[in-house]
Amino acid sequence: MDDLRIRLGQRPVVEGLSFDVEAGERVCLIGPSGSGKSLTAGAILGLTPPAARIDGTIRLNGLEVGGLRATRRPALARAGMVFQNTQAALNPLVSVGAQLREPFLRFHGLSRREAQRAVVALLGRMMIAEPERVVRRSPAELSGGQRQRVCLALALACRPSLIVADEPTTALDVLTQAEVLSLLRETTGTADTPALLFISHDMAAASRLCERALVLDGGRLVEQGPLADIIAAPQHRFSRELVAALGNREFLPASAEPQRQMEEPRLRAVG
Numbered sequence: 001m002d003d004l005r006i007r008l009g010q011r012p013v014v015e016g017l018s019f020d021v022e023a024g025e026r027v028c029l030i031g032p033s034g035s036g037k038s039l040t041a042g043a044i045l046g047l048t049p050p051a052a053r054i055d056g057t058i059r060l061n062g063l064e065v066g067g068l069r070a071t072r073r074p075a076l077a078r079a080g081m082v083f084q085n086t087q088a089a090l091n092p093l094v095s096v097g098a099q100l101r102e103p104f105l106r107f108h109g110l111s112r113r114e115a116q117r118a119v120v121a122l123l124g125r126m127m128i129a130e131p132e133r134v135v136r137r138s139p140a141e142l143s144g145g146q147r148q149r150v151c152l153a154l155a156l157a158c159r160p161s162l163i164v165a166d167e168p169t170t171a172l173d174v175l176t177q178a179e180v181l182s183l184l185r186e187t188t189g190t191a192d193t194p195a196l197l198f199i200s201h202d203m204a205a206a207s208r209l210c211e212r213a214l215v216l217d218g219g220r221l222v223e224q225g226p227l228a229d230i231i232a233a234p235q236h237r238f239s240r241e242l243v244a245a246l247g248n249r250e251f252l253p254a255s256a257e258p259q260r261q262m263e264e265p266r267l268r269a270v271g
């Protein structure tokens with residue numbers, strides 16, 4: 001991204017934002033409420049509100065996509081997305097299995113039966129218990145944590161080179177947050193998996209996932225660098241506040257290996 005500027009009507013909300021996310025990298029974008037994080041995510045994904053004017057350069061896989069709506073982008077220039085609001089991200093009228101089959105049918109040329117098998121295997125990788133039963137459910141019949149795993153599965157099934165995750169754990173309870181963060185860690189950020197742009201207010205969550213941080217304030221990049229350095233010596237006021245909010249919580253660097261946890265007990269409670 002080079003010199004991204006976003007205006008809503010006459011009002012500039014993002015000004016001169018430039019950064020790269022390399023293949024296989026996990027980077028967090030942090031900043032106070034209203035600093036322009038979600039609009040930046042929207043610009044990367046091609047999902048900004050109609051009133052937004054986008055200037056500057058955004059390249060995905062080397063393809064210029066600045067200002068191009070998601071639906072008009074070639075498949076190579078689409079990023080995967082995971083949002084806070086999982087209800088809005090999934091079609092409430094279509095079963096989980098049918099929604100997840102779609103990318104396998106459309107992009108991978110699988111038959112319906114093969115696609116169904118791929119979906120069940122993918123949900124298993126997402127640590128969803130009894131995936132054969134879950135595929136028949138509608139999104140409303142799942143817990144928030146299960147829905148977020150389904151959203152991540154959907155993003156991964158499209159095999160993007162980048163996943164943009166905008167506050168993906170904010171609506172979840174603490175235990176489920178940790179599980180979803182572990183899954184994001186396991187499924188992104190290597191040579192064979194998508195890069196991750198993780199958007200959050202939560203420095204502790206970011207530190208579990210990302211090696212590098214970008215700090216946004218008032219639509220401008222005010223600090224960037226290795227997350228461990230920012231936590232050790234934050235320069236900007238907002239970074240200092242976030243680091244102070246970590247308090248005595250243990251700082252778990254992104255290089256530490258998290259525990260995988262099955263969410264079976266919760267699934268039993270739902271089903």
Ligand SMILES: Nc1ncnc2c1ncn2[C@@H]1O[C@H](COP(=O)(O)OP(=O)(O)OP(=O)(O)O)[C@@H](O)[C@H]1O
Binds near residue numbers: 031049
């Ligand atoms: N659809 C919209 N119409 C009008 N103003 C908007 C719209 N979307 C965002 N804004 C404004 O643009 C600015 C940046 O919003 P944005 O949602 O990108 O911030 P954010 O950093 O993601 O905040 P939060 O952490 O609260 O989600 C804010 O002042 C917001 O009120």
